[in-house]
Amino acid sequence: KCVHVCCKVFSYDVLLSLPLSFTLEINASYSGRGLDGLLDTKVAVRENAVSAGSRLFFLDSDKNRTDVFEGFLNFSATDTPTTEPVTVYVEAVEKIDRRRPLAVEVSVSRVERVTPINHIVDGFQDIIDLRDYPLLEVLPQNNREQTLSLTGCENQDMCRPQLELNISGVRYLDSKKMATELEEIVAGRVSFIEVLLEYQTLTEDAVNSRLFLSLPPNLLGAPQSIQDTTGTAQATSQCQLNVEDDTYICAVRPIFSNYDGKFNVEIIIAVSDEVTGRDCVENCSAIFTIVNEDDNIADDSNNIARLNLSVSAMANVRITELSVNPNSTQYEDTNELKPVITTKVTLSNSGPSTIPESQVVILIPGKTDRTSNFYYLYPDTTRVPMSVVCSDLDPDGLNLNSQNQQRRRRRRSMAERLWRSVMGSEEEEEEEGGLKKRQEITGMVNCSRDPELCTAVVCNISDFSSTTISILVLSYVDNRFFRTQTGNFELYMHANFSITTSFVDGPPSSRTSNRLLVLEPQKSSSEEVPAWVIAVTVISAIITVFILVGIIILLYALGFFKRRDKEEFAKKQELQRSQSTRVASSSTGPAAAAKTSTTEPASLDSKPDEPPVDEATELNEKPPQPPTEEVAPEKTEALKKASSETEL
Structure with missing residues (x-):
């Protein structure tokens, strides 16, 4: 393509x-x-x-x-x-x-997603989100809910109404997942935070009380939406920029119907994408103040609830593509190596803030020295921003195209020792007849557990803004090594993402992502018979047996295997024996000799008549043949006469 x-x-x-x-x-x-x-x-x-x-x-x-x-x-x-x-x-x-x-x-x-081939296990499609910090945090934690309460004053004439204010929570709103009524205010990649407020009156003199919200413009923009969520529109809002102190001031005016009324206000504030963590180290806070309509905000410095905001990024790293080139899994006696494993690591910052410095470490099974059968080229950084710098893996230093056969054999021998230490020794079992069977063992290299057996591709990222970065690493495998092996290999990839320069209180994050890849060597041994040959042989034998049985049934139907009646055959044999005995006895007596001499002249010139057909002749298709010696005519006549007497 x-x-x-x-x-x-x-x-x-x-x-x-x-x-x-x-x-x-x-x-x-x-x-x-x-x-x-x-x-x-x-x-x-x-x-x-x-x-x-x-x-x-x-x-x-x-x-x-x-x-x-x-x-x-x-x-x-x-x-x-x-x-x-x-x-x-x-x-x-x-x-x-x-x-x-x-x-x-x-x-x-x-930019389309490459469909993995069958070499990939289903677990590769699982996505592990690595969130280093929530976007907005309240520091310290006890500031998440704050209460303002005025219980009284020395001069009762100047006492202000007693109010209570609770900041119930702060949430991050993704601009891509905003509510329908807020879609018109979403512009570009602007993100939003949502502040939930709850305040109530404790006295009857709170009719003219107002809630003021002060936001630092270097961090937050003007509130995009202020709405009362109590069920009735009892709050009006107005926001303006105070030029003197360069802050946005929004006044929320409640109209209290009774002194114990509760009101909930939802304020959605835009966060600029240009804000970084460096801008929110010392003074990042939203100030909520309750004052009377006729009073000045400056006079109510004691009635301030301060919400400290900590802006951070939401980063994740995932192995989105792990595939095997099917054209490179065949064993070839060539000096050139072909890319076999493609590992793609995707990093994304979905928060509004820019991460100052971060680092991703990709661990791939195999070493770049001569003690491994895995080799790597440069990570593909042609499509990533200039802020990403990955470690160079020079293919020329890996002896890929060297013609020194002795050096290559030494490298392969060291690789075998390394992988045998991972796989364990191959066991041999004795069988009958003195034959030995080699047991196949599956080797496993897990980069998260054994990082010393893996190669580290380190990529340093500076100014990681709200974008997505993809890093592609091609792995080259020496198939000549796999040809000498009998077992399978399970390879666990590993990716680690960390923020090296943090702008929030807390330890730097360290999250990992693992993926499994199974390499099955293709075995070609002359002693092994392919399964398809065995299947064809068995099917041919079954078809031959069915053909022979059909031929036998057909011949039987045509009468080739019919037998004669045993009783009928026995009667024929007994009749022939009795006939032969009588003929022999009549030919040796004196009467037969006299009869023979008397009838001899009469039958010299005439052919002897054919003997009459009797029951014995009808039963036998061929009567017993007389002796082959010549018989005189008078003897023939005597034999006929004796036969007639026998029948009588």
């Missing part, structure tokens, strides 16, 4: 003829097969030579100036090209340096 991008090239010979703006057309097309649905890509346009300052700029939807244009291109499975027009603005002509011509750089990156 490839995405081809081309642009219209603009060249200007005379710098004075530069327009204030021009339109850049980005023509992109997709070529390839196997695309399911749409392919989402992100396009970025910037000036190529940004080291000396950008002279080109763009305007976003809110007409804000930016040095980089970011948009999205969607491709379908067809070859239809996509065109994206981009308006490029140019600085004043006098700022253009003739020695540094204008050059526009267009980059396209893939």
Whole structure:
């Protein structure tokens, strides 16, 4: 799958003829097969030579100036090209340096989520959120609920009404998850906090009492919504900026119907994205004051409830993509290594504040020295901001393409010893006939438990604002090593995120994320018979047996296996034996000799008549044959006569 991008090239010979703006057309097309649905890509346009300052700029939807244009291109499975027009603005002509011509750089990156292949266990899809701190905290904790109470004064004529104020809680509201009635006030990435107030009157003289809210403008913006949640609209509000002390002052005017009335007020305050933790170290507090309508706020310094706010970020790190390249799992006797494991770690700051300094450590099984069969290249930081600096893993120092076979064998031998120490020794069992069977053992490397067996990719992040950063690490595996192994390998990836410079009270956070990857070596041994060969053999034998049985049944139906009656056969045998005995006895007696001599002349010239067919002849298809020697005619006549007597 490839995405081809081309642009219209603009060249200007005379710098004075530069327009204030021009339109850049980005023509992109997709070529390839196997695309399911749409392919989402992100396009970025910037000036190529940004080291000396950008002279080109763009305007976003809110007409804000930016040095980089970011948009999205969607491709379908067809070859239809996509065109994206981009308006490029140019600085004043006098700022253009003739020695540094204008050059526009267009980059396209893939933003769709890669579907893992079958090598990935289902547990990879679990997401672990790592929240270092809540967005807003009240420090110390006992300030979460505060009470103001005026019990009396020395001069009863000047006593103010007795009121009670409770700050019941502070919540963070994500701008993307705001209520429907507040959607119109959400602009950009502005976040919000919600302050819940509860106050009541204890005296009947509280009709003209007011609640004042003072907010520091360097941290918070003007309240976006102030509403009474008691069920009736009994509170009116008005906010204005006090120029003298540079604070927002919002007066909430209650209209008390009786002296024991309770009122709940919900105040939603905007938090600027420009605020960092450094701005909220000493004086970050919202001040709530209860005064009479005719009094001055300055005279009621003792009637102040101070809510200390601690603004922090909400950061999380997750391994969003862990895949295995199926084309690299085959055993190949080549010197080149191919990327096998792709690990993608995504960090996001969903809070309004910028994290000053943070660090993410990605641990991947295997060492970068010559004692491991895993190797890594540089982390892919082409799509992350300049504030991310990752440790370099030089592939040239890992002896990937060296032709020194002796050195490679020594490296592989050391790797075997390392992995055998992880897997344990392979056991051998005795079987009948003196044959030995090797027991397969599954090796496991867990980077969170055994970090010394893993390689650490360290990425330092500065000024981590409300954005998302993705770090991609490609792992190269020496498949020649796996070819000599018999067991499987379970590899546990590990990611650790920490804030190194904290702006809130409390220890720095340290959260982890683990993922499991199973590598199953493909075995090719001449002694093993593939399962499909065994299955084909068994099926062929069954089919052959069925064919033979069918042939036998067919022959039986045609009468090839019918037997004669045993009783009938016995009668035929007995009749033949008795006939032969009588013929022999009659041929040896004197009467037979006389009869033979008397009848001899009469039968010299005539053929002997065929003997009459008797019951024995009918029962036997072939009567017993007489001896082969020649018989005189007179003897033949005597035999016929004797046979007739026997029948009688």
